[in-house]
Amino acid sequence: MGDLNRTNDQLMSAIRGALEEEKVPQWKWKLKSFVIASLLAGCILTFLHWIWPDAVTHQILTATSCVWLLLLIALSLYFKPQPRLEVRGFWSTWTWGRLLMGMTLISLLQIAVCPDLAALSNLPNYLSSLTEPMTQTFMNWGGMSLCMFFCGLIFSGLAAGLVFLTVREAIAYAPKKYFLGIFAVMLLGQSPVILLQTMDAHARLHLPYWLMGSLTALLTILFLFRQMRFEKTN
Amino acid sequence: MDESSDEALMQAYASGDARSFQTLFTRYEKRLRSFFFRRLSGARQNAVEDLFQITWLKIHQARKKFDSEQRFGSWAFTIAVNTIRDHVREARWKYESVSDHLEETASTDESSQSVLQWVDRQFLEEALKKLQDGPREILILSDIEGFSSSEIAKMKNKSDSAVRQILVRARLRLKEFAKLNQGESKKNHG
Numbered sequence: 475m476g477d478l479n480r481t482n483d484q485l486m487s488a489i490r491g492a493l494e495e496e497k498v499p500q501w502k503w504k505l506k507s508f509v510i511a512s513l514l515a516g517c518i519l520t521f522l523h524w525i526w527p528d529a530v531t532h533q534i535l536t537a538t539s540c541v542w543l544l545l546l547i548a549l550s551l552y553f554k555p556q557p558r559l560e561v562r563g564f565w566s567t568w569t570w571g572r573l574l575m576g577m578t579l580i581s582l583l584q585i586a587v588c589p590d591l592a593a594l595s596n597l598p599n600y601l602s603s604l605t606e607p608m609t610q611t612f613m614n615w616g617g618m619s620l621c622m623f624f625c626g627l628i629f630s631g632l633a634a635g636l637v638f639l640t641v642r643e644a645i646a647y648a649p650k651k652y653f654l655g656i657f658a659v660m661l662l663g664q665s666p667v668i669l670l671q672t673m674d675a676h677a678r679l680h681l682p683y684w685l686m687g688s689l690t691a692l693l694t695i696l697f698l699f700r701q702m703r704f705e706k707t708n
Numbered sequence: 709m710d711e712s713s714d715e716a717l718m719q720a721y722a723s724g725d726a727r728s729f730q731t732l733f734t735r736y737e738k739r740l741r742s743f744f745f746r747r748l749s750g751a752r753q754n755a756v757e758d759l760f761q762i763t764w765l766k767i768h769q770a771r772k773k774f775d776s777e778q779r780f781g782s783w784a785f786t787i788a789v790n791t792i793r794d795h796v797r798e799a800r801w802k803y804e805s806v807s808d809h810l811e812e813t814a815s816t817d818e819s820s821q822s823v824l825q826w827v828d829r830q831f832l833e834e835a836l837k838k839l840q841d842g843p844r845e846i847l848i849l850s851d852i853e854g855f856s857s858s859e860i861a862k863m864k865n866k867s868d869s870a871v872r873q874i875l876v877r878a879r880l881r882l883k884e885f886a887k888l889n890q891g892e893s894k895k896n897h898g
Contacts, residue, residue: 478741481757486733489768490726497724557768561761562754563795 488557495555507549515542518582525586533673537585540666541578548575562643565652569644570659576640577663580633584667622680626687634660634695653696660692714780722771732780733764739781739853740764740788746848747792749837759795763788782855786863789845835885843878850875 495503519538526534551571558568612621637660671677671684712720712728714735720728740763744756766787774783836844849855849863850871857875861868 477753477757481761482733482737485761485764486730489729489764492768493724493726493729557765559761559765561765562758564758564762564765566765 484559485557488559492555492557498555503553503555504550507546507553511542511545511549514545515539522585533670536673537666537670540669541582544574544578544663544665548572548578560643565644565655569641570655573637573641573656573659574663576637577633577660578666580629580636581664581666584629584633585670618680619683622683623687626684626689627691628687630660630664630688631691631695633663634692638695657692657696661688664688715776715778718771718774718780719776722774729768736781736784740784743785743788743848743853744792746833746836746852747841747845749844759788759791762795763791766791779859781853782859782863785849785853785855789849789863792845831886831889832882835882835889838885839878839881843874843881846871846874847878847882851879 515538518541519534522534522538548571551567551574554567554571556566556568560569612624615621616623668681668685671681712731714732717728717732721732741756741760744759744763748756748759763784767784770787774780836847839847846860846864849860850857855863857871858868860866861871864871
């Protein structure tokens, strides 16, 4: 009985909260999203410029603009008035917002850890030691194409796994119709990386391999998490 | 205690009135929970709670689309039925496709009456578990929740005649269970 009362209290509180949030004028929470997205994008631009002071400026600006746009969308979905309650199997706009935000930030991590992926100039020595052994191994196996495939597989797989762990409650027995949307959001989150690759003629040639690796990873993770169905929770 | 109709409360809730929402919630909380519990027989309480919460969140999301011409109860239970359909894989059951050649049952027959009129409530809870998902859901909506066959037809996206046929068969099944149960009781008590 205590559990039922707690559920009722949580639900009523969440819905009452949503009704209160709706009383705030729309422009206020949109402004909040804009300000936070801009501040974050500013920090990211500073960070990227610090890592690659010699990088071509328009590449950094393009990546940051893309990230800013994605963060703006994600934060708008997050701050939109709605019940703030995590329920297994329920996808609200703030769940989509969190998913997109997570994927965008992990894209940034991909660019920071492996600039070859985005055809940016070499990392400073203290950071390149992280990726050099792995890059060399893949290059020895099958050249640039295989390297890009494994890059997509590893980074997108890690990203997908991490994000799904964050929204696993919503994934549990979620309707199948949401999986295409989840997949689209994950690809959208990867768009800064894809954009940077398309901007470089050499990287563009190997983009299909990176996409194949990413798709393989995303579909594998999606398939694994689809198994967390209603029957499994019984 | 607010004596306003469900539809009036829903209109107020759609406009942002939290107290109207609270009154509606209090009125329908037990009914919806019981519906999920009976419908998902064998499910853990967690699953029932999840679907209960999802239904209310969906009601909240769709509140501005509520048409005051329709009954709130019917609308809310449609959302509940759709929530179950979306989230639970239903077993295939024989009553899904109803043949046009089925014989009409006489209206004075027990199978046209609500099961609550001729079956013990405690036995009903046990017997419902023995029915397949589809007929169980329709029987609960009709005989326990009190919805008409046309309302249920709308919820389930079926024809009125199909729903009535399913109801007839479900009640006949319960009648068989009741007879078996009676026979077993007589045996046990010597």
